Amino acid sequence: MKYWKGIEELESAPEFMQSAFAEFMPVKESHESSDATSAPRRDFLKLMGFGVAAATLASCETPVRKAIPYLNKPEEVDPAISNFYASTYFTGSDYNAVLVKARDGRPIKLEGNPESPITRGGLSARAQAAVLSLYDGGRLQHFAVKKNNSHEKVELPAFDREVRSKLAATTGRIAIVSPTIISPSTKKAIAEFATRYPSTTHVMYDAQSASGLLQANNGVLPAYDFSKANVIVSLGADFLGTWISPVEYAKQYVVNRKVSSTKRTMSRHFQFETAMSLTGSNADVRVPVKPSEIGAVALALYNAVGGNGGSSSYTNPQLTKAAAELSANRGSSLVVSGSNDPAVQALVAAINQTLGNLGTTVDLTAPSNVRQGDDARMAALVNEMNNGTVGAVIFYNANPVYNHPLAEKVKSGIAKVPLTISLNDRLDETGSLCQYAAPDSHWLESWNDFEPKRGYLSLSQPVITPLFATRQAQESLLHWAGNNTTYYKYLRANWRGVTPTDAAWDKAVHDGVATGTALPAAPAMLMAALSPAVAASQISGAAKPSGIELALYEKVGLSATGCEANNPFLQELPDPISKATWGNYLAVPRKMAVENKWEQGDVIKVTANGHSVELPVLIQPGQTNGTVSIALGYGRTQAGKAGDKVGENAAPLAMTANGIQYMNVVTLAKTDATSPIAQTQTHQTLMDRKPVVQENTLAKYKENPKEVTEYEKVATPDGLEAPGKVSLWQDYQYNNHHWGMAVDLNSCIGCGSCVIGCQAENNIAVVGKQQVINRREMHWMRIDRYYSSDTHKDSFDTKGKVATYAAMEDPSENPQVIFQPMMCQQCNHAPCETVCPVLATTHSSEGINQMTYNRCIGTRYCANNCPYKVRRFNWFSYYSNEKFETVNGHMFTDLGRMVLNPDVTVRARGVMEKCTFCIQRIQLGKLEAKKQKRRPKDGEIVTACAQSCPTEAIVFGDMRDPESRISKLLRREDGERAFHSLDSINVQPNVTYLTKIRNSESEFFAKENA
């Protein structure tokens, strides 16, 4: 009996028999085998492996990132492509025409608008940083009404109804308080408001008042042209840094400061001032004077140039020299004064008139509009508020409780006014006291127009829809006046006269600027101008103050209004002179510090007007003996996270008789406390290191331009040679591009706008006061500032080296200053590149020393080996370490992160970073050119620093292109002013500096070397 298991067994086919009695199925021989009978063990393993992996992966949660695509894509907006829109920056201090770089609908960077006839492509540091203020989380995000001492959110219609009814019910005067407004349409809107509520007056006041200057010129602010002046005398006017329109003036000033072998002339600049200002540091002759002496200086100058004002108590050989040079340059000289004393300004006006400067360097027919504040009017309003005659007050971007010297009276006045409305962008010191808060939109969210100078118009346009539930102040005012039109339509209608056709309007919006005039004249000053004779007698009759005098000044980074206080970029911008960040201090002359045994950082109590502030001491070379200085704009209490409690508010120390006078007599008392000052540079002098930076005199330059620069040579068997001739290294071949930069030290005024431009472009972290004290600021670009010293190397033989070197560390009492912008020098023989163990920093085929952040492990040897110390290390995770949330908050929130440049990585902790010559811009420029099948044109690719430089001191371009600006410049200056910093160590930088030429004696180096 046999049972077959199947038909196969019955048939006993050989294939079947082969495996029928085997214990195991045969193993598959290879992957290619298609034998169906072989066990799929490997397949099983494969499937199981895949299954396990798939199950594991499926169980991991992918983070959900919401990206909402456009339903209808705007015509111009392409992802990852930037658009530029013309706009205007004016926050009551300096005017800048800007281009807004918008990426995917959000503004990420501001650049200078080259179309503007006023700022001509330059941009101040404040304007550069303004884009960060747009995303400031400290702004008030909705309309609010004060209830039970706190502001509560209200809906707009209800808010408007309430305000309108209250305004209608107001019996007393209605006052609109604002800083200077240069917008014709805004003024018209205010006028319309005043028509609806006839008791309305508009009071403008400036925290950096030019009331005295306006009064002396019968209510107009003269326009100045520094480019036409061969001799400039400034009596305390910091016109390159903070005074009236610094970018415009810097552009003009530098025209006559640039030299070349074909133009061997320069303007001559005298500066009489108390604190060392940016302008003073650029002057050829700087004379320290006390604030109370400025009048006497003006009088002496007036007398010396031919006026007759009676005798002056001030004499100085430099003043005599200045007067002689002014007289020799009639019609091409200029005297300006930063004083707010109408008498001083009257004399200055008289001096300019005597010198025949009206119509050449001083223009009264097309005056500037950027200061219109009348101190007397504001003082009167403050009194009226306290008298109870004001029924309503509207603060429009005005914060007098913080920045007016009469802050206490403003405060008590607000309490007495029945209706108080704030149009300020945040609940600041003033806004928080008002019953109604109607936050204004940021200027990047708004339409507006500007007339900074009569005949010159400019526009701002919204680049992003309002981030918060805010409304443009103009629209609020119009609404309350019963006009429900949008401000855009209102503005457009108002511009019919200037741009009658749509095409003209479109062009104006596109360019951002237009010509024409629309601004109504500001109301006449309360006080009339003084005649020179009266002014002179007032000055000579003034009592001479005894005691220590205080000068209040404005920082280049932060305006006296305090409105930039919550902008960490500006808080961390080093002061061009003291290199201090994050806070103000008491600048004292060395003599005073030595006499009182004060060390830097000792806290001193400064008292004036019965008010006192406590500030740390900073020993400031150049500070006039017997005086101290304090910067305004600090010590905010309700600015926001970054700006609160930084420094002290010095505004209450100002004198308020005869307008606001930014000076006073103070008493100083040392306290036991010390408070370190965060400086980015703590060593002040150059130590006679000529290889680092060079300068020479105009006299020498006139004689022979080839002798102003000292070129280092190295000894070789063939005699002295240029350092580049001897090298261990093979040179790189640059076949396509070779990027280079040239920095004209004669043009650089040290303003720091490049520093902020670089910071905004390259997503550079803000690190805060403590980290700056720890010397860990992250700026890729810095401006080195050196003071001259009284001791030079020529005393080696007499005093000995050790003593000489020690003495060289001390700056002179009134030193000369040299600025040297310092960024990565992109060395061709880069010391950083050889020492990196992992090739994280390498040389590109276009001469750029590039960083591969992903590869960097952070040994920091590159930074040690960098002779220029331009490499910056991420000591912490600046975008996630909670210690940095206050100062670098914009990297922590979705709101703030919108400002980051998507083309530039935010660097991780532990990674080295540095200037890359804005490699992202170079790549973009090359790609654009490639798409159009051509080579990049010169000037098409510009680094952020070069773009924003108001004096065009930085030239960037392709050194392989013989026709590029940089190639031409280097050819022209080769052997004359062009030098490499630290040439003899043969790192062969791609950055070239041009020797600074002074129109005076040079005190920087020993005489025999000069």
Added chain:
Amino acid sequence: MQHVSAVREPLVTGGKTLHDVTQDICYQVEAKPNIRWMAALSVALFFLGVFFYSVYRTVWYGIGEWGLNKTVNWAWDITNFVWWVGIGHAGTLISAVLLLFRQKWRSSINRAAEAMTIFAVICAAMFPVLHMGRPWLAFYVFPLQNTLGSLWANFNSPLLWDVFAISTYFTVSLVFWYIGLIPDFASIRDRAKGTIAKFSYSMLSFGWKGSAKAWSRYETVSLILAGVSTPLVLSVHTIVSMDFATSVVPGWHTTIFPPYFVAGAIFSGFAMVLTLMLITRVVFRLEDYITLEHIALMNKIMMVTGSIVGVAYITEFFIAWYSQVEFEQYAFINRATGPYWWAYASMMTCNVITPQLVWFRRVRYSIPLTFALSIVVNIGMWFERFVIIVTSLHRDYLPSSWAMFSPSIIDIGLYVGTLGLFFTLFLLFAKFFPVINMAEIKTILKYTVDNGPTYNPEKAHAAHAHQPAIHGAPASAPVTYNKHD
């Protein structure tokens, strides 16, 4: 066995027999840990805790926890690294170079010195890793095959040379040390009573049988390893010195660095060996093995290397003057008279002046003075590295970037923490490993006689109580044996 001159002083005093040696040295391993050891270990463990805390802060928050800044990017980290590597030099010198030169006296100290080397290199190796901004990517420094495109290790970088130098040095030292330990582990294994001890030491001794062939191979391997290690003594610190010498920083860019660093390393290494030996010989009662003669010899080496270092210091100044390079001149003037003058003054005092006291025989043979001297030299050598690194960096080319450095609490924590790590390892070694090479010391017991001392149970114990320390004179062998028995 080789002939030892009859006029030589004995290398091991106390008339030890072969059994005495085993007994003396194994005793420490076999006995219960004593209270002094426990106390010392507790202190070391405390500082090890400090180390771990500091590492946590560094790795979790970043290098910003230290006191470094944009100008001084290395300070205590690399100071400590070079200091520890330097200390690690004496071990190899003693075990390799002195072996090749047939300096028999080395046998008493080579085991501990090699252990010290290994632990010092472990401590040193902490810093190159910890000082990285992103230590988790430390493997980038190895020339591994990668998928990261053309980015590979940069063979131009002295830091990469360091990686190879240190890792080679560590590996060779470890192997050399361990090979030497095998016969002694076997001795302990054979005497061990506990099961755990028996098992552990049999594992550690790799089944050592003590056959003639094994001994022959042991000797050969020792010799080969000595030959391999000898260049390492010179190469490691040469390469470490190139971390500085190949840079452009004034004060670093110096061709004298390689010999200067090697001399300094041996100098500091011997100082550390002395510090440790002087403690060990008292704590473990090894006065007969580590005699005053040893101490005097090590003092001499210290004095010679210290003088070389002193000459190097002066040469640097001479060259700065002779070169007429402004930056170089200022770097050295600043070293001596600048804000860190005190560091320079400490370095000069500790490293150049104090070792000269060794010229006095009295000092050379004095245990307390030698101990104090060794500590002073260790401090001085730490300052030497601090001076080179910090005072060169803090004021280099551009005066605008000149800055000061001050350590943070974490910097200090890491430094004392590595001392904790070092002493933890050393104490564990001293307790569980034979601190003296029993096998080798037995080969030098014999001198001047045909037959060495024999085991005498009565006298063996009495010898422990006998202290042959006579100040100012070499210890001589007390006659506890019968010369012609």
